[in-house]
Amino acid sequence: MATGLWGRVEQQDFRGRIRGTLLGSALGDALGAPAAGLSLAALREAHGPDGLTGPAPALGRRGRVTAATQLTLFTVDGLIRAHVRRDTGAWHPPTDLHRAYLRWAATQHDWGPDERRKDNGWLAREEWLYARRAPHRACLTGFADDVLGTLDQPKNPTARDAAAAARSAPFGLLVGWEPTLVLQLSVECAAQSHGHPTAHLSAGAVAVIVHGLIRGDSLDAAVQRALGLLGARPGHRPVTDALQRALAAVTQGSPGPDAVEALAADEAGDGCDAADALAAAVYCALVAEDVPQGLRLAVNHGGDSIAAGALCGALLGALHGETALPAAWLAELEGRAALLELADDFALEMTQGPSLHSSTTASPGWLARYPRG
Structure with a gap:
């Protein structure tokens, strides 16, 4: 997609891809929730020889999302707020994302929205978000105080699970940014809760791959771009090796659970490594004949479904x-x-932001939704 050209067709395509990214991520999250903690054998025993073939009850009902989707929503909210705050001259997106993640953290311990907080915006007033949905410990501890984790002083330096990567696809929606900047921002924001290079570089890889897809690249080309950018980063080897394994697996036999299992289960056998979850996801997306088949493959294994x-x-x-x-x-x-509303607001901000707010004018309704504070 050519940046800077926002005709009607381009805007519709962009909005459709944003919606697809956020809804697709949430669908995969909800489909994988019933598989959490189960081996492939246990999944087959519970759901039949093909394992999970469609939505199944988890966390109280079918279609229920986990903390991965909650945090993804707040990532989008933070990115919109960062662009809105640019008018003030206070341009530091990692801080805006950190504030968004602190708003998520409040949903994990408060009973409901705090109406006294006028700077919360609309998302933090969504009552359905005030529920714990299997959040990773590193997310809870990373956002348990106001201290901003950085690459030099990251939170949870040993945390290498995939929770930071699972919330990082929205960074790739910054279609007007260069890939190197998308990578840098996503890595910095991942380090706010996940300090291990495997975790925050996996998050960066997700963002760069999504960025390429939004711009119209093939999946293979987007992965190759991520490999090139990651290669200059310290500690990249587990992530780049995982992506290479995913690419190689495409040519090694018919797609199936055994191939995914080989990618998704880490060396310790506990399936908690971000690079392994990334490899499984990329492989499944590469071999998928359609979205349902790709998602079924992506959740039927003993790793982080x-x-x-x-x-x-x-x-x-x-x-x-x-x-x-x-x-x-x-x-x-x-x-x-809420996912659709946020997706459309993101598209509106990215394509028509100057008409919504600037240093001299502003839409009161927009600033009530996405306060500058």
Whole structure:
């Protein structure tokens, strides 16, 4: 997609890909939730020889999302707020993202929205978000105080799980940014909770791949770009090796659970490594004949099914847009209205931001939704 050209067709395509990315990620998250903590054998025993083939009850009902989707929503909210605050001259997106993640952290311990907080914006007033949905410990501890983790002084330096990667697809939606800047921002924001290079570089890889897809690249080309950019980063080897394994697996036999299992289970056998979840997601997106098949592959294994499902869904949604997503699954998806609302607001900000706010004019309604404070 050519940047700077925002005709009607370009805007519609961009909005469809944003919707696809966010809805696809949430669908993969919800599909993977019933598989959390189960081996492939246990999944087959519980759901039949093909394992999970569609939405199943988890966390109380079918279609319910986890903390991966909650944090993805707040990532988008933070990115919009960062662009709105640019008018003030206070341009430091990692700080705006950190504030967004602190708003998420409040949903994990407060009973409901704090109406006294006028700077919360609309998302933090969504009551359905005030629920704990299997958040990773590193996210809870990383955002337990106001201290901003950085690459020099990251939070949780040993945390290498995929929770930071699972929330990072929205950085790739910054279509007007150069890939190097997308990588840098996503890595800096991942280090706010996940200090291990495997975790925050996996998050950066997700963002760069989505960025390429949004711009119209093929998935293979987007992965190759990520490999090139990651190669200059200290500690990149586990992540670049994982991406190379995913690419190689495409040519090694027919797609199936065994191939995904080999990618998704880390050397310790606990399936908690971000690079392994990334490899499984990329492989499943590469071999998928359609979105449902890709998502089924991405969650039926003994690794991190939630992260792999969310990441694969984000990739397929960015690649094909919202119309490729299974309507029957979307109908049951928790938070679908909020996801759509946020996606459309993001598209509006990226394409028509100057008409909504500037150093001299502003839409009061927009600033009530996305306060500058």
